[in-house]
Amino acid sequence: MTISRRNLIKMGVAAGTAVSIPSILRAQTSPTDARTVRMAMGNALSVYDPIWTATNITADHGLAIYDTLFSLDSKFTSQPQMVEKWNVSEDTKTYTFELREGLSWHDGTPVTAADCVASIRRWGEVSSGGQLIMARANEISKKDDKTFTIVLKEPLGILIDVLADLTPPCLFIMREQDASRPATEQVTTNIGSGPFKFNEALTTPGASVTYDRNERYVPRKQPSDGLAGGKIVKVDRVIWEFIAEQQTALAALQAGEIDFFEQPSADLYPLIESDPNLELQVLNETGNHVCLRINSLQKPFNNVKARQAILHLVDQEAFMRVMDPRNGRPETSIFGEPISNDENTGWYKKGGDPEKAKQLFAEAGYAGEKVVILDPTDIPILDNPSQLLAATLRKIGVNAELAPSDWSAITTRRAKKVPVEEDGWSIFITSEADYSLSNPLGSPLLLANGDNAWYGWPKSDEYEALRAKWADVNTIEDRKALARQMQHIWWDFVGDVRLGKYLSPVARRKTLSGLIGVPVQLVPMWNMQKA
Amino acid sequence: MAAYILRRFVSTIAVMAMVGIFVFLLLRLAPGDPAAMIAGKSATAEMIAGIREKMGLNDPMPVQFIRWVRDMLGGDFGTSIFAGRPVLQLISQRLEPTISLSILTMIVSVTIGVSFGILAAWRAGGLVDRILTAFATLGFSVPVFVVGFFLIYLFAITAHWLPVQGYKPIDHGFGPWLVHLILPTVTLSIPYIAFIARITRASMLEVLSEDYMRTAAAKGASSYSMLFHHALKNAGVPILTVIGLSFAGLIGGVVITETVFNIPGVGRLVVDAINNRDYPIIQGVLILVSGLYVLINLAVDLSYTLVDPRIRY
Numbered sequence: 001m002t003i004s005r006r007n008l009i010k011m012g013v014a015a016g017t018a019v020s021i022p023s024i025l026r027a028q029t030s031p032t033d034a035r036t037v038r039m040a041m042g043n044a045l046s047v048y049d050p051i052w053t054a055t056n057i058t059a060d061h062g063l064a065i066y067d068t069l070f071s072l073d074s075k076f077t078s079q080p081q082m083v084e085k086w087n088v089s090e091d092t093k094t095y096t097f098e099l100r101e102g103l104s105w106h107d108g109t110p111v112t113a114a115d116c117v118a119s120i121r122r123w124g125e126v127s128s129g130g131q132l133i134m135a136r137a138n139e140i141s142k143k144d145d146k147t148f149t150i151v152l153k154e155p156l157g158i159l160i161d162v163l164a165d166l167t168p169p170c171l172f173i174m175r176e177q178d179a180s181r182p183a184t185e186q187v188t189t190n191i192g193s194g195p196f197k198f199n200e201a202l203t204t205p206g207a208s209v210t211y212d213r214n215e216r217y218v219p220r221k222q223p224s225d226g227l228a229g230g231k232i233v234k235v236d237r238v239i240w241e242f243i244a245e246q247q248t249a250l251a252a253l254q255a256g257e258i259d260f261f262e263q264p265s266a267d268l269y270p271l272i273e274s275d276p277n278l279e280l281q282v283l284n285e286t287g288n289h290v291c292l293r294i295n296s297l298q299k300p301f302n303n304v305k306a307r308q309a310i311l312h313l314v315d316q317e318a319f320m321r322v323m324d325p326r327n328g329r330p331e332t333s334i335f336g337e338p339i340s341n342d343e344n345t346g347w348y349k350k351g352g353d354p355e356k357a358k359q360l361f362a363e364a365g366y367a368g369e370k371v372v373i374l375d376p377t378d379i380p381i382l383d384n385p386s387q388l389l390a391a392t393l394r395k396i397g398v399n400a401e402l403a404p405s406d407w408s409a410i411t412t413r414r415a416k417k418v419p420v421e422e423d424g425w426s427i428f429i430t431s432e433a434d435y436s437l438s439n440p441l442g443s444p445l446l447l448a449n450g451d452n453a454w455y456g457w458p459k460s461d462e463y464e465a466l467r468a469k470w471a472d473v474n475t476i477e478d479r480k481a482l483a484r485q486m487q488h489i490w491w492d493f494v495g496d497v498r499l500g501k502y503l504s505p506v507a508r509r510k511t512l513s514g515l516i517g518v519p520v521q522l523v524p525m526w527n528m529q530k531a
Numbered sequence: 532m533a534a535y536i537l538r539r540f541v542s543t544i545a546v547m548a549m550v551g552i553f554v555f556l557l558l559r560l561a562p563g564d565p566a567a568m569i570a571g572k573s574a575t576a577e578m579i580a581g582i583r584e585k586m587g588l589n590d591p592m593p594v595q596f597i598r599w600v601r602d603m604l605g606g607d608f609g610t611s612i613f614a615g616r617p618v619l620q621l622i623s624q625r626l627e628p629t630i631s632l633s634i635l636t637m638i639v640s641v642t643i644g645v646s647f648g649i650l651a652a653w654r655a656g657g658l659v660d661r662i663l664t665a666f667a668t669l670g671f672s673v674p675v676f677v678v679g680f681f682l683i684y685l686f687a688i689t690a691h692w693l694p695v696q697g698y699k700p701i702d703h704g705f706g707p708w709l710v711h712l713i714l715p716t717v718t719l720s721i722p723y724i725a726f727i728a729r730i731t732r733a734s735m736l737e738v739l740s741e742d743y744m745r746t747a748a749a750k751g752a753s754s755y756s757m758l759f760h761h762a763l764k765n766a767g768v769p770i771l772t773v774i775g776l777s778f779a780g781l782i783g784g785v786v787i788t789e790t791v792f793n794i795p796g797v798g799r800l801v802v803d804a805i806n807n808r809d810y811p812i813i814q815g816v817l818i819l820v821s822g823l824y825v826l827i828n829l830a831v832d833l834s835y836t837l838v839d840p841r842i843r844y
Contacts, residue, residue, distance in 0.1 A: 044803055046613040047569065054571030126578065168571060184585040186615045204624055205614045206803050207795030243696060243793045244802070251683050251695040252793070378806070408808050411567030415576050432573060444575045454575060 034530050035236040037512060039523070040249040042263035044206045044242035048198075049187040051123055051169045056521045059168040063227075063524050064211050064238070065106070065192035066172035069097065069116065070164035071227040076338060076435070076519065078164035079228035081220065082111070082173060082193075092155040093138075099146045102218030105175055106197045113142035118179035120150075120163075123171045125183035129162035129442050130171065132471060157474035158441070166227070166520050167436040167443070195219070195231045195526045196238065209240040211525070224527050227518060234514065234529035253278060253507060259530065260515075261507040262523060265380060266324055272507045280505040282327070286337050286434035286519045290323060290385060290499040291445060293456040295426050298419050300366045307494035308347075309360035310427075313392060315352030316500040322384040324502035331501040334446065334490050336434035337519070338476065339483040344491040358396045371400045372420040374428035376407040382429045385499055389427065414455045428455070434501065435519035440467050440486065448495050458495035532843075536829070543825040550821040554814050555599065559592055563808040565612045586612065599814070608818075609811030611804075618815035622797060628698045629796035631708070632788065633781045635716045640723035641774055647724065648731020648770075649758055655736055663728060670725030679718040679791040686714060696793035715792040719785065723777050730773045734766035741765075767838035775831030779824045 043057040050062030071081040080086065084100035103111035117140050124130035139151040150159070163171055173179075178187045190198040195217045202210035219230035241258060243249040246265050252258045254275055264272060264280075272278045292310065300306040320328025332345040371393060375386040386402060393400035403413070403425065410428060418424040432445050440446040446467070450459035466486045473479050504521065511531040516524045566582035567574065583589050590598075602609060608618040651663040687695040693714050699707035738744065739762055747761050786798035797816060804812035835842045 046611070046803070046807070046809075047615070053569045054574060055569075056571075184582065188615055204795050205616065205621060206800060207625075241697070241793065244790050244799065245793070247680055248683070248696050248791055248793050251680075251688055252697075255687055255691065255695045257695055257697065405562065406806065407572075408564070408568055408806060409562035411579075412562045412564045415567075415579070430572065436573070444573055452577075454573075 036239065037235050037237070037260065037525070037528060037530060038239045038241060038258040039260040039525075040243045040252065040258050040262060041240045041523075042521075044244075045209050045240065046206045047186065048190050050172050051126060051174075051183050052186045054126075054168040056168060059170055060523055061198075061209070062170060062172040062192075063194070063522060064196040065190060065194045065198050066174065067103070067111075067192065067194045067231075068164070068171060068227075069173065070160060071229075072164055072166055072519070073228040074226035074517070076226075076438075077228075078160045079222075079225075081228065082116075086160075092157075093152045095150045095152075095159060096143070097148055097150075100220070103193055104216050105193050106191045106214060106216075108216070109175075110145070111173065111193045112145045112176070113148035114145075115176045115179065116173055117142050117148050118176045119173045120171065122174070122179045122181070122183050123169060127165070127169050127171070127442075128444070129165050129167075129439070130169075132156070132441055133159060133162060136471075155472065157472055158470070161439075162442075165439065165442060166518065166522065167433070167439070193217075195233045199237075202239075207242055211238045211240075212236065219526075224516065226516065227524060231524075231526040233526045235525075238525050250507070253509065256509065259509045259512040260523075263504060264507045266326065268507075269326060269505075277509055277511075278507055279510050280507055281515060282503045282505045283515060283517045283523065284433065284435075284504065284519055284521060285517055287327070287329075287501045287503040288431045288433050288521070289331055289336070289437060289501050290319070290381075290429060290431050292389070292427060292429050292497040292499055293414075293445075293454070294458075294494070294496060295417075295424065295456055296458050297417050298424055298426065299369045300361070300364055300371070301426060303364040304493055305360045305364035306366060307497075309357040309364065310497050311347050311491070311494050312349070312353045312360060313357035313396065314497055314499060315350075315392075316348075316498070317350065318352070318392075319385050319388060319499040320502065322388050323381050323500070324504075327503035327505070329501050331498045334437065334487050334495070334498070335440075335483050336437035339438050339480050340434075341480065341484050341487060343484040344488040347491065352392075354392075354396050361396070361398065366398070368399050370420050371398055371426040372403050372424070373400060374410045374413060374425050375402045375404045376410050376428075377404045378406045381431065381502065382407075385429050389429070417451075417457065429499065431502075433520040440470050440483075445496065448490070448493070453495075456496060458493065460489055460493045460495070463489040463493070463495070532833075536833070539825075539829045539832075543822060543829070546825050547818055547822050551600075551603070551814065551818055554817045555596055558808070558810050558813060559595070564588075565808040565810065568807045569613065603818075608815040611812050612809045613807055614809075618811045621800065621812060622815060622819065625795060625797045625800045627700060628794045629782070629785055629789070629798060631698075631701065631712060632715055632719065632785055632794060632796065633778070635712055636719045636723065636781060637774070637778050639716055639720040640727055640777065643720070644724040644727025645731050645770065647728035649735055649763065651728065651732040652735035652739060652762075653754070653758060655732075655739075660732075664732075667725040667728045667732075670721040671729070673721070675718055675722065675787050676791050678721055679714070679788065682714050682718055683791075698794045698796075711794075715788050715794060718791070719781070719788045723781070726777060727770070727773055731766070731770050734769045735762055738762045738766045764838055768835055768842075771831055771834055771838065775827055775834075779827040782820055782823055782827075 041057060045057045045061055047053045047058050048061060050058045068081050069083050070078045073079050082099055082103055083097050086097045088095050120140055124134035136152045136154060136156050137150055138153045142148045175191060178189055181187060195214050196211040197214045199210040199212050213233045213236050219232050222229040224230055249261050250268050253261045272280055294301045294307050296302055316330040332348045333340040373386050373390050376382045390400045390402050413425055414428055416424045420426060436443045444454040447453040448458045448460040448463045450457055463486055469482060473482055514528040516527050566579045566588060569582055570579045610617055611621055614621060647663050651660045654660045683695050686693045694711055697711055699711050701708040744761060747757050785796060786802055789796045789798040801813060801816045
C-alpha cells in the first residue's frame with residue numbers, strides 16, 4: 001500500500017485536530033480565575049430593594065452593596081459599623097450617633113446623616129423592630145452632616161439591638177433620594193456604600209448577578225468578627241449564578257465552574273463529602289427551627305387539648321430523620337439563642353407519646369373532623385415532615401388529609417380563617433432561623449394576640465402582657481428571665497409546636513476559604529478568598 | 532396567496548386574544564399570591580395586604596383585565612411585579628439563549644433525523660434500519676433530563692471537555708457560545724431526531740413503493756437520484772409538517788433543558804415567574820409564544836408550495 005504525500009498531510013491535520021479538540025474545549029471551560037468567586041445561590045435575585053421585600057436573597061444583596069449602622073459580632077452583640085461613636089442621654093431618651101470618616105456612596109458622594117435618617121424612616125414603615133422605634137420616637141433628625149439623633153417619647157432599652165437586627169428587612173442605609181420613597185415603592189438604583197458594587201452591565205435579572213469590589217470602601221480598623229469589624233474584600237469580583245437544578249449545581253461545583261453552592265439538599269451530602277475537592281460547612285451554627293402551625297380558630301384545634309395532643313404526639317427525632325438526619329436535633333424552646341431555655345418542657349418525650357395524644361384528642365371531644373395539612377411539595381425540608389405528620393396522625397385515628405401544592409399557593413390558603421370544608425386548613429409546617437426567634441417583638445411567629453397573630457392565630461392575653469414588657473428590658477439576664485415566663489405559658493396554650501432544629505450547610509470548593517458564619521440564612525461576601 | 536396570508540394574520544390576532552383571556556383568568560383563579568412572595572416567608576397578613584393594595588392586586592378582576600388589555604393594545608406588556616422592569620425588556624434579555632438553543636437543535640435534528648429516516652427507508656428491513664429504528668424508539672422514550680445528566684457526567688465531569696452549565700452570549704465569541712450549547716443541543720435534539728427520523732422513514736417508504744419510483748428504477752436512475760430527486764421531494768409535505776410542529780413545540784418545550792443546563796432563557800424566566808406568581812411575565816411570555824406558534828404554522832403551510840407545486844392558496 002502506498003500513501004501519497006497529500007494524503008499524509010490530510011491524515012496529519014486530521015489527527016492533530018482530533019487530539020487538540022479536548023484541550024480547546026477544556027480551555028473554554030477553564031475553572032474560574034483566582035480573583036473571581038462564583039456562587040450558586042439558593043434562590044434567584046429578582047428584587048433588588050432589601051426594604052421592599054424581606055426575602056433572604058435580597059437581604060444578601062443588601063449585605064453586599066449597602067452598609068449598616070450597627071452589626072452583630074460572633075457573640076450576637078451589637079457593634080458599631082457605619083457609626084463611629086454613639087451615646088445616650090441620662091434619661092435614656094435621646095440617642096446621638098456620629099458616622100465614621102471615609103463613608104461614601106458608590107457614585108463617589110459622601111454618606112451623610114440625612115441619608116441615615118431617611119433610611120431609618122423607610123425601614124420603620126415595614127420592619128417590626130423599626131415600627132417599634134417609630135412608635136416610640138418623638139423625633140429622628142440630623143444634627144450635622146455626620147451626626148443624627150433619635151429622641152424617644154419613652155426609653156427603649158433594645159434600640160441598638162433593633163438597629164443591628166439581622167432578620168430581614170434589615171436596616172440597610174440608602175441614599176436620601178432613594179430612601180425618601182415609600183417602602184412600598186421599589187428602589188432599583190443599586191447604589192450603596194457597602195464593600196461591593198453592583199455591576200448592572202453583567203447582570204441578567206433572575207439568572208446571574210455580578211458584584212465588583214468597591215475600591216473606595218474604607219473598612220473599620222477592628223478585625224472581622226461575625227458581621228462586625230472590618231469588611232475587607234479579598235476578591236475582585238463575585239458572580240451569583242441561580243442554578244435551579246440541584247444536580248446541575250453540584251456538577252458545576254465538582255467541575256470547578258462554581259466555588260460555592262448555598263443550599264445543597266441533604267441527599268447530596270454523601271456525594272459532596274466523597275469528593276476530595278469539596279467541603280460542607282455550616283455557616284449558621286444556630287440553625288433553623290421547624291415550626292408546626294396549628295389553626296387555633298377551627299375544630300378540632302380550637303380546643304387547647306387537641307393542640308396539646310399534637311405536642312405530645314410529635315417524635316422530634318423521627319421528624320429530624322426525614323429532614324436533616326445528619327445535623328438535626330430536638331428543640332424544646334420556642335426561643336432562639338441566647339434566650340433559649342428549658343422552661344415547661346415536660347411534654348418532651350423521646351419517641352413521642354401517641355397514647356397520651358390519643359387521650360388528649362378524646363378529652364378534646366375529637367369526633368373524626370377532617371384535619372387538613374398544607375403540604376409544600378416544592379420544599380423538601382417541609383414536604384417530608386408534612387407527610388410524616390399525616391401518617392402519624394392517621395395511626396392514632398385522626399382523619400388527616402394532605403393538601404399538596406407549591407409554597408406560593410400555601411401563602412394564599414394559610415391566610416384563610418374559615419373551616420377546612422370552605423378551603424381552610426388545620427396545620428402547616430414552616431421554618432424560622434433560631435436567631436429570629438430570639439426577639440419576640442421582631443418575629444411574627446412569637447405573637448399570641450389572636451386575630452392579629454401570625455397564621456394559626458394563637459391567643460393568650462397573659463403571654464401577650466409579658467411580651468409587651470420586652471421592649472423595656474435592658475439586660476440579657478432580665479430578658480432570659482422574661483423569656484422563661486413567656487415560654488411557660490406558651491407550652492400550656494400551645495401557640496405552635498416545634499419539630500426540631502436543622503442546620504443547613506453550604507458546599508464549597510476547598511480553594512474557597514474565609515466564609516463568615518452568621519446566625520441567619522445570609523452569606524456575607526467580604527473576607528472570603530480563593531487559593 | 533396574499534389574501535390567505537392576511538386571513539391567517541387576522542386569525543393569529545384572534546388566537547392571541549383568546550390565549551390572553553384564558554391565561555389572565557387562569558392565573559387569577561389559581562391559588563397563589565405575588566404579594567406574599569414579595570413579603571417573604573414570615574410576613575404577616577397585614578404586610579401582605581398592604582403590598583396587595585399598593586400594587587393594585589385588590590382591584591376587581593374586570594378592572595385589572597381592562598387595564599391590562601388597554602396597556603397591551605398600546606404595546607405595553609406590563610411591568611414585572613418582582614423585578615420592577617418592563618416585561619418586554621426581561622423577555623428580550625432571555626430570548627437569545629432560547630433562540631440559539633432552538634435553532635441549533637432544529638439544525639441538528641433535521642439534518643440527522645432526515646438522514647436517518649432516508650437511510651432507514653432505503654435499507655428497510657435490514658440491519659441499518661433496525662438499528663436506526665431502535666435508536667428512534669429509545670431516543671423518543673428516554674426523558675430529556677436523564678440524557679442531560681448522563682451527558683454532563685460523561686463529557687463535563689469525567690472528561691472535562693465541555694462545561695456543565697451556563698450560557699455565553701454570541702458577542703462573547705462564537706467558540707464559547709458554541710461550546711456552552713453543545714451538550715444542551717445534543718440532549719434536546721435526541722427526541723426530535725427520533726421523531727423526525729420515524730416520520731421521514733414512514734413517508735419515504737410510502738413514496739418508494741409508488742409506481743413512478745419503479746419506473747425511475749427501470750429507466751436506470753441512480754439510487755441518489757431516486758432518493759433525493761424523486762422520493763424525498765414527494766415525501767416532503769409530512770416531513771415539513773413535523774419539522775414545523777417540532778420547531779413550534781421546541782420554543783415552549785426548552786424549559787427542562789434550560790433548567791438542567793442552567794441556561795437563562797425564556798423557559799427559565801417563565802418557570803420562575805410561575806413560582807413567584809409574577810402575572811405580567813407569564814402573560815407576556817405565553818402570548819408571545821402563542822403568536823410565534825401560529826406564525827410558524829403559517830410558515831410551514833406556505834412552505835408546502837415549495838415542495839409541492841400543486842398546492843395553491
